[in-house]
Amino acid sequence: MNPKRSLFFSSLVSPMGALLYLLLLSFFFVSSLVPTSQALALGTNANATRRRAPVHHDLSLDFYSKTCPQVDQIISSVTAARYRDSPTSGPATIRLFFHDCFVEGCDASILIAPTPGSINKVEREMEENKNLAAEAFDTVNMVKAAVENKCPGLVSCADVLAIAARDFVHLAGGPYYTVKKGRKDSKVSLGGKVHPNLPRTNSTVAELVRLFSSKGLSPLDLVALSGAHTIGFSHCDQFASRLYDFRGTKRPDPAMDARLLKALRMSCPQFGGNADVVAPCDVQTPFQFDHAYYANLETNLGLLATDQALFLDPRTRPLVQDLGRDKARFFQAFVAGMEKMGQIRVKKGKRGEIRKDCTKHLT
Ligand code: HEM
Ligand SMILES: [Ca+2]
Ligand SMILES: [Ca+2]
Structure with a gap:
């Protein structure tokens, strides 16, 4: 059995199985698409790099080398x-x-x-x-x-x-x-x-850039870390407005591929749908951590409005194109982004605790 299939079947034995089945139906439908690339008339690059919050560099690779080396x-x-x-x-x-x-x-x-x-x-x-x-x-x-x-x-x-x-x-x-x-x-x-x-699915690129900047993360970090959406799923309510009433227009988002729109509308009806249904964030390879996410954005196959916006906005578009070009470039930028994100406002010494049960504070 190929890996995708075995994931598919193992998901069917979990309680989420039925839902996953629904979304995979839409995935198989969508993955057969031959994306049409549309030229998007947009301005050229504008530099949006801005830094505010300092990143702390006081973590170490060998922190547990004496206490818990394994x-x-x-x-x-x-x-x-x-x-x-x-x-x-x-x-x-x-x-x-x-x-x-x-x-x-x-x-x-x-x-x-x-x-x-x-x-x-x-x-x-x-x-x-x-x-x-x-x-x-x-x-x-x-x-x-x-x-x-x-x-x-x-x-x-x-x-x-x-x-x-x-x-x-x-x-x-x-x-x-x-x-x-x-x-x-x-x-x-x-x-x-x-x-x-935290960002919202209707955040603008300007808002995303500002939020990430307030955490010490650059527009490149924003675009690279959004690449995490190369795997995983989203509930219908997170993108439903794109399908039926984009920004109060009572029309779907014009920046969504027509066949993707049709498939998603089937999984996510405007009224009376099941709130637990989910769709793949990367409609091409939802289980594979690859750079297909960026190619999707270039062909109007982004799922969330914020994903698609990264390609539509002239500030982040060149970054999407850059990371979409090859996997190694995406991986390198993603790792750099994760390392920076992993150091946001780290607590040291008496400012924090080491819980035994992660769900409860020490008493
Ligand atoms: C840039 C702004 C971002 C927005 C607006 C956003 C929003 C969302 C939304 C709405 C979902 C679907 C949740 C659901 O319905 O279950 C989602 C899923 C996901 N997000 Fe993001 N996200 C953003 C950035 C990130 C970043 C930086 C990461 C990690 C580095 C990330 C990792 C993921 C993953 C892995 C999933 C799939 C979750 C799953 O399948 O359980 N996202 N995101
Ligand atoms: Ca993928
Ligand atoms: Ca926290």
Whole structure:
């Protein structure tokens, strides 16, 4: 059985199977497309590079070399098994890492579970995080349990998440890179911190550039990291307005390929659809970590408005074309972006803790 097929069938035995089946129907339909490239009349390049937040460089590759030298191997044995048994854990965990780092830095603040009866919401409970897949949280908990078994109380959940995300990039066919360690876990998780720090699917490129810049990430980092959408899936509500009422026009987004539009409308009806249905972010190779995502954008096959906008906007268009040109270039820029993202507002010393259970603060 080819790998795509075996993923397909293993997904059918999970509770998400039926939904995945629906989306794969649309995938097979869409993947048979011969994309038509449309010339898009747009202006030329404008330089948007701007830096604000400093990136901290105080993590190290050998942080656990004395206390837990085998940490990467312990983690990779769990991530490899998870990828085999529950492939959706891969993209879900990479996205979880992104949502952690952008809100208060890479400090595992996203992992804290709600306290029953508390009026204070944690990050996980906010609208922007509602679609983070349970598989990702489960994966982190499984990885952390394996690490605690061998190196109790020594390795932070923030480091575990950073390393697990790296493993899944590699397992899906993406680059392997070393992960610097030494992050501490947050002592709080505040729902109120989420909203301004995460992008929305209707964010403009200017807003995305500004948000990424506020995290010390350049427009190239924005375009390279968005390439994570080369794997994984999106719920219909995240792109439905493109299908039926783009920016209040009551018309579909003109920047969407007509056949992709038709296929997505079938999976995601305007009324009465199943809210759990998902579609592949990369309609060509949704399980393969490759540079096909960028080729899609050049042929109007982007799924999210923010993806397609990266090609439509003259500031980011040359970057899309550059990364779409060859896989090695994309991999190199993606690794650089992940390394920078993984260092956003890292907590050291007494500013953080090392949780035993990633879902609970130390008491
Ligand atoms: C640039 C702005 C971005 C926006 C607006 C955005 C938005 C989204 C949305 C709406 C989804 C679908 C969620 C769902 O319905 O389940 C998604 C999925 C995903 N995102 Fe992003 N994202 C962005 C950047 C990133 C970055 C920087 C990364 C990681 C480096 C990332 C990784 C992923 C992955 C892997 C998935 C698939 C998740 C899965 O299959 O469970 N995204 N994103
Ligand atoms: Ca965080
Ligand atoms: Ca792909």
